[in-house]
Amino acid sequence: MPTTDILSAYWSHSELSTNGLILLNLFGALLLGLMVGYERSYHGRAAGMRTYGLVCMASAALTVIGGYPGYWFGGHGGALAAVSDPTRVVQGIVTGVGFLGAGVIMREGFNISGLTTAASIWTSAVIGILVGVGFYMAAMGLAFFATMIMIYLTRLEAILPSRHAVAITMRFKPDFIPREDALRRIALERGYEIAGGSLTIGSDNGMQEWRFVALALSKKSGAPLPELAAELSAFNGIASFQIAHARN
Numbered sequence: 001m002p003t004t005d006i007l008s009a010y011w012s013h014s015e016l017s018t019n020g021l022i023l024l025n026l027f028g029a030l031l032l033g034l035m036v037g038y039e040r041s042y043h044g045r046a047a048g049m050r051t052y053g054l055v056c057m058a059s060a061a062l063t064v065i066g067g068y069p070g071y072w073f074g075g076h077g078g079a080l081a082a083v084s085d086p087t088r089v090v091q092g093i094v095t096g097v098g099f100l101g102a103g104v105i106m107r108e109g110f111n112i113s114g115l116t117t118a119a120s121i122w123t124s125a126v127i128g129i130l131v132g133v134g135f136y137m138a139a140m141g142l143a144f145f146a147t148m149i150m151i152y153l154t155r156l157e158a159i160l161p162s163r164h165a166v167a168i169t170m171r172f173k174p175d176f177i178p179r180e181d182a183l184r185r186i187a188l189e190r191g192y193e194i195a196g197g198s199l200t201i202g203s204d205n206g207m208q209e210w211r212f213v214a215l216a217l218s219k220k221s222g223a224p225l226p227e228l229a230a231e232l233s234a235f236n237g238i239a240s241f242q243i244a245h246a247r248n
Helices: 003-009 013-042 049-067 069-075 077-083 086-102 115-133 136-159 180-189 225-234
Strands: 106-108 111-113 165-172 192-194 200-204 207-216 238-245
Touching: 003 069, 013 049, 013 069, 013 136, 049 069, 049 086, 049 115, 049 136, 086 115, 115 136, 165 225, 180 192, 225 238
Parallel strands: none
Antiparallel strands: 106 111, 165 207, 165 238, 192 207, 200 207
């Protein structure tokens, strides 16, 4: 078969129609993933809209192409599957890249970084799989959606209602006994609430160390970090502290 005929088979009407259906599935999965991610982002969780959107969309891509094996490799997927099983190759790629993505995720205290990078690496692997099986238009669409998410989604997040989170570590003097109810009241007076399940208490050399995440009550509430740092510095019972934005 001439090379031109082989290449044209990848862009036939039936192949393009299948790619269009795949793109509709990817777009729907993207919207649903963004919706779930927004809920997590609004409540100050590490994984936000970009991470959820990328993972949901890439997962849909891997699932939906399994429904069109006859259109793989320009319509020769059925014949090639009799010789080798491409799905086993796909499974190995997804597993291996998953370990690669996990290597870029780092955690320092309450701050987690690299989640979106890991999700984008995994999405890039899925783009490569789509190209490999011959769904070129779907691969380009997935690459376009993923790029738009990482470039422009922060602008959308800035418009949507949100609550920023602050990670705080306080070490108290040996003769000072902190109280949780007083801490929560002070946080509310400054426009924050302590996130449920985030309070961790430790002790070293007779000095208690409290670590928690303070979540702003609304997008416009919550004292800025310099103001919080100034108040913590003036507090007699605190020996040392650390404060930072809790981010992913």
